[in-house]
Amino acid sequence: MEPVLCYRINSPLTEAEATVRAALQKEGFGILTEVDVTAVLRAKLGVETKPYKILGACNPAIAHRAMEADPRVGAFLPCGLALYEDAEGHTTVCLQNPDLISATFHTHGLEEAGNEARERLDSALRSVAKPV
Known part of the structure; x- marks a missing residue:
């Protein structure tokens, strides 16, 4: 099982x-x-990097079912x-694989939500x- 699933969009990050x-x-x-990693590194380290952002996505209904099955899931x-963004101005999007949650916890009800x-x-x- 892949820990991340990646996709490519032929446009700049914004x-x-x-x-x-x-x-x-x-x-x-x-x-x-959301975390603007580029801005954080600039402010904290004075380092310039290519555009990089982290988003935390949530579907409330799925999250609720998962946390009802096992409250520890909230940590994930x-x-x-x-x-x-790469040097050519294209963006890669990598997603944390939700299947890892049910594979990690082995709790009844998590597989369906994942x-x-x-x-x-x-x-x-x-x-x-x-x-990709």
């Missing part, structure tokens, strides 16, 4: 991020957290997505990007 957010919303996901939520999360996230990202 544009790709807006596209990804819209696709996730269509699948019932909202963004709960929200689902993390890393977006980073599968649904992966299917919806994959559907959203495939609608706007190509798998």
